[in-house]
Amino acid sequence: MVLDRASLKQESKALLKTARVNPYLFTLLVLAVTLVVSGISNYMNMDDEFAYLYSVQYGIDLSFLALHRAFPALVVLFVSVxxxxxxxxxxxxxxxxxxxxxRGEEMPYVTLFDGFSFAGKIILLSxxxxxxxxxxxxxxxxPGIVAAYRYRFAILNLCENPEIGIMEAINMSKxxxxxxxxxxxVLDLSFIGWALLASLTxxxxxxxxxxYIAQSNIAFFQEIKKAKGIGFFPPRPEDDGQFHPHDPFGEDNW
Known part of the structure; x- marks a missing residue:
């Protein structure tokens, strides 16, 4: 089965416009939070050589950050982890x-931190x-690249149903x-031009x-689940309302 990549990408782009919480402001929040987290790690690892290389690469003088005393190696390792x-x-x-x-739901900005409710499984899965x-x-x-694609949907399976085990999420993805x-x-290749343009900005x-990339990936995820009949499917009105993670043998794939 060949998925209509162009249509799914166009659908994903249109879907972002229907979000009740602005996806671009949400992404800005994500980038800001991850920048702070990365900044803390970099600060702990900062030394004269690091500051010099960063200054050469980005044209920003960070030598003042290297003036702190070197932190103990175990502390640096702990913070980095x-x-x-x-x-x-x-x-x-x-x-x-x-x-x-x-799913058409309103996802507030604090959704970014919802993963902490099952952080142990997320970390173990990763x-x-x-x-x-x-x-x-x-x-x-x-083989390493193939393996990365083999496990690509594991985190999405876990996010859709945090109750399943990590190996079940991995096996479902496989x-x-x-x-x-x-x-x-090929889907990933289709974004290379945009990625190069983003680097120029x-x-x-x-x-x-x-x-755009995230929604396109999820569009493929949902279509592949329908084709395979493997994964989470929202219950239909005539169903019993219970969660059913697997239904590969139904008359249709919803």
Whole structure:
């Protein structure tokens, strides 16, 4: 089955305009929060060499930040790990926001922090995915890339139903992406031009681009779930109102 990439991307772009909470202001909030988190990590790691390289790369003199005494290595490591884990949970919050938009729900700005309600699973899932992809990469680069696409929908499965286990989310993603990895790769390639343009605007265009990419990815996710009959499907009026994570054998795929 070949998905209509152009139509799904156009639909995603139009859907963003229907969001009751502005997706571009939400993205601006995301970028601001992640910048603060990254800034804390960078500050802890700051030294003269880091400040010099940053100044050369961005033309900003940060030498004053390197005037603090060096922090103990264990403290630096702890803060770096905590910041990395925070970013994982915040990324899940972004997914929750965009999944809600597609359902037509009002997703407030605090949705960004909703992932903290099941942060343990988010973090564990991210770590397991990283290990799997890393192990495949040891064989060669291409198997690592394929593995990344294989587990691409795991976080979306978990966000749609936080009650499932991380391996169930991963296995669902493996089943969902089977036969669709190339189309997902082409979807990513279709945004390269926009990404290059965003870099020329010092990242400002990302405020518009990132929601577009997120919704397009979720559009593919939803269409693939329908095609495979694997994943979460909202209950229909005639259903019993209970959550059913798997229904691959129904007469239709909703």
């Amino acid at each position: 905590v910041c990395a884990l925070l970013n994982m949970v915040l990324e899940a919050g972004v997914s929750l926001y965009h999944l809600g938009i597609r 770590i397991v995915q990283y290990i799997f992809v890393f192990l495949w990469t040891l064989l060669f680069i291409v 089943a969902q992406t089977a036969g669709f990895k190339w189309q997902l790769f 010092l990242g400002i265009l990302n405020i518009w681009l990132l929601p």
